[in-house]
Amino acid sequence: MIHRLHSLRAQLMLALGLFFALVAGAVGFTLHELDLRRHDYVILNLAGQLRVISHTLVDQSRRYLADKPDDKAKYERDLKLYYQDLLAQRTHFEKIIKGFEERRLDVELTGRADPLTCNWDSPSRSQLGATAAIWRGFSGGLQLALADAAGGPGNANDANDPKRPHLIAAAEYILRDGDELIRATDDLATAFQRMMEAKLDLIRLTQWATGAAGLLLLLLLLAGLARQVVRPLRQTQRGFERVAQGDFAHRVPVPANRELAAMTESFNDLADRISSLFRLNARINQGTSLDDTLRFVREEFSRFLPVDWVGVLTSGAIPGEWLLERYDSQLAGTLREGATFTLPAVVGETTAPIPLDPTPDNDLAHQLHAAGCRTTIVLPLARNPAQKVGASGTALLVFAATDAAAYTPERIDFLANLAGQISPALDRTVVVETLVVAAVSGLAKLAESRDPETGDHLLRMARYSAIVAEELGREGPYRERIDAAFVRAILQFAPMHDIGKVGIADQILLKPGKLDETEFAEMKKHPLIGGEVLRRCEAQVNALGHSIFRIGVDIADAHHEKFDGSGYPHGLSGEAIPLAARIVAVADVFDALTSKRPYKEAWPVDRALATLREDAGRHFDPVVVEAFERVLPKALAIHARYRHV
Numbered sequence: 001m002i003h004r005l006h007s008l009r010a011q012l013m014l015a016l017g018l019f020f021a022l023v024a025g026a027v028g029f030t031l032h033e034l035d036l037r038r039h040d041y042v043i044l045n046l047a048g049q050l051r052v053i054s055h056t057l058v059d060q061s062r063r064y065l066a067d068k069p070d071d072k073a074k075y076e077r078d079l080k081l082y083y084q085d086l087l088a089q090r091t092h093f094e095k096i097i098k099g100f101e102e103r104r105l106d107v108e109l110t111g112r113a114d115p116l117t118c119n120w121d122s123p124s125r126s127q128l129g130a131t132a133a134i135w136r137g138f139s140g141g142l143q144l145a146l147a148d149a150a151g152g153p154g155n156a157n158d159a160n161d162p163k164r165p166h167l168i169a170a171a172e173y174i175l176r177d178g179d180e181l182i183r184a185t186d187d188l189a190t191a192f193q194r195m196m197e198a199k200l201d202l203i204r205l206t207q208w209a210t211g212a213a214g215l216l217l218l219l220l221l222l223a224g225l226a227r228q229v230v231r232p233l234r235q236t237q238r239g240f241e242r243v244a245q246g247d248f249a250h251r252v253p254v255p256a257n258r259e260l261a262a263m264t265e266s267f268n269d270l271a272d273r274i275s276s277l278f279r280l281n282a283r284i285n286q287g288t289s290l291d292d293t294l295r296f297v298r299e300e301f302s303r304f305l306p307v308d309w310v311g312v313l314t315s316g317a318i319p320g321e322w323l324l325e326r327y328d329s330q331l332a333g334t335l336r337e338g339a340t341f342t343l344p345a346v347v348g349e350t351t352a353p354i355p356l357d358p359t360p361d362n363d364l365a366h367q368l369h370a371a372g373c374r375t376t377i378v379l380p381l382a383r384n385p386a387q388k389v390g391a392s393g394t395a396l397l398v399f400a401a402t403d404a405a406a407y408t409p410e411r412i413d414f415l416a417n418l419a420g421q422i423s424p425a426l427d428r429t430v431v432v433e434t435l436v437v438a439a440v441s442g443l444a445k446l447a448e449s450r451d452p453e454t455g456d457h458l459l460r461m462a463r464y465s466a467i468v469a470e471e472l473g474r475e476g477p478y479r480e481r482i483d484a485a486f487v488r489a490i491l492q493f494a495p496m497h498d499i500g501k502v503g504i505a506d507q508i509l510l511k512p513g514k515l516d517e518t519e520f521a522e523m524k525k526h527p528l529i530g531g532e533v534l535r536r537c538e539a540q541v542n543a544l545g546h547s548i549f550r551i552g553v554d555i556a557d558a559h560h561e562k563f564d565g566s567g568y569p570h571g572l573s574g575e576a577i578p579l580a581a582r583i584v585a586v587a588d589v590f591d592a593l594t595s596k597r598p599y600k601e602a603w604p605v606d607r608a609l610a611t612l613r614e615d616a617g618r619h620f621d622p623v624v625v626e627a628f629e630r631v632l633p634k635a636l637a638i639h640a641r642y643r644h645v
Contacts, residue, residue, distance in 0.1 A: 586620050
């Protein structure tokens with residue numbers, strides 16, 4: 001309804017409708033009040049009858065007392081004349097008063113075809129109540145006077161008959177108390193008269209107000225046309241002139257009415273999209289990671305369409321399987337990075353955007369739906385036009401929104417057109433991160449090759465570290481410090497914890513027996529060596545605008561520190577030890593204890609856990625140990641899958 005009011009045609013129709021309603025209402029009100037005036041004449045007539053009755057009662061009583069009956073014949077005559085007339089006037093007065101009180105005048109009083117319903121204002125109601133009370137008192141007193149046995153000597157033959165009306169006593173009573181009734185009926189007639197005059201004043205006021213309101217509405221209509229039609233047209237003309245001169249940042253003010261708003265909104269939307277493309281390209285070029293790129297995409301695209309979740313999937317080793325590389329979202333409880341999904345076969349057969357239904361068979365859209373997203377769309381991003389989607393190295397850009405009607409055909413076309421702008425930036429960030437991961441893995445393998453006892457130790461302890469980090473991100477005092485990027489860095493750089501051993505002499509590193517004090521002091525230098533190596537790597541990538549090895553530096557440098565400060569190489573304690581190093585320390589020791597070595601057998605899990613608990617607070621962070629125990633089933637599954645025999 002509100003959108004309809006933004007239409008100029010609707011506004012004009014509304015204004016004309018209001019004007020018509022105003023005039024029709026005023027005319028209807030006036031006709032109604034004039035019709036009520038006919039009722040008012042009846043009411044005033046009846047009020048006048050009350051006045052006449054009260055005056056007549058007094059006048060007749062005065063004349064009656066001036067010529068009192070002195071014999072029975074005259075008394076009998078007065079019974080037929082004065083007394084009957086007295087009763088008739090009394091009865092008629094009572095009917096009128098009762099009709100006024102009940103606000104309903106019967107046809108025998110009005111002579112109309114239907115009873116007349118009355119409405120009184122407050123002064124009239126008050127005066128009616130006072131007049132009715134005076135009348136009831138007067139009527140009761142008259143009844144008592146007619147029944148008075150001591151009627152007086154002028155009652156002729158009726159004095160000896162107390163059952164007959166005592167007319168002289170009644171006439172004397174009327175003459176004595178009738179003036180009060182006359183005043184009461186006069187006041188009632190005056191109150192009714194004033195009420196009628198007030199109604200006439202209201203009719204006149206309504207007519208004046210209607211004329212003034214009609215004139216004001218007409219002026220407002222003219223002003224509205226000037227503001228919503230003439231001025232917007234001039235602004236639109238000036239806006240097009242500025243854009244024609246190359247000012248693409250200029251926006252034409254959008255008028256309130258839909259007829260002109262559609263044109264200016266289309267123009268402004270086009271200008272916004274052009275500006276957004278420039279801004280998106282600039283921000284993507286500034287991004288140093290895939291996380292940055294996805295965040296920029298979500299923020300910039302949200303200007304034009306709902307985007308609550310955006311992620312990148314890469315083709316896996318198995319055809320039809322896709323790996324969630326990274327995502328950016330403000331929603332809680334969404335998907336886990338590194339998870340694999342199967343998608344409909346059509347995804348691998350086209351380069352067009354593909355909406356995904358949240359069915360159990362389509363686990364990606366199904367899980368996004370469970371997280372609150374009601375619509376999902378996939379944009380295939382081939383590395384080159386000749387490359388088939390789904391081939392190794394291709395990627396999918398996935399958008400999801402909580403709005404079930406987020407991706408209309410027009411919006412899908414918009415996303416498809418921008419896919420070509422996004423693909424090179426994603427390529428660049430993915431390639432950079434892939435090279436980094438490859439370099440890290442190579443360095444880790446180099447260190448592993450010099451220590452033949454490790455087996456798959458690096459693979460297991462890295463995964464232990466990652467699941468512990470995930471758990472700490474869900475529960476505990478460190479959850480605000482851990483995000484998906486932290487977990488990913490733990491998984492990537494945990495294998496680098498002993499990279500410094502490449503700087504340790506073979507006679508020490510490969511010595512089969514226990515190291516002496518001098519040898520152990522030399523061995524304790526490997527965290528410093530590893531930390532320094534990775535610091536130099538970080539300095540190199542910092543010079544290129546990246547930050548990659550920071551977590552790796554923390555792990556390599558501090559994984560031998562102990563929570564109570566008795567570790568090496570810096571003697572750090574508690575929170576001073578980087579969190580990543582505290583996590584890796586628990587995972588490293590657990591795997592070392594539960595793995596077979598030439599100099600020892602693998603410990604049972606219960607014994608290894610008991611050692612972790614015993615050293616919690618001394619060697620290990622107690623919070624990290626508790627998190628490790630909570631994810632023990634996952635750790636045991638990793639241990640069983642990658643066990644070194």
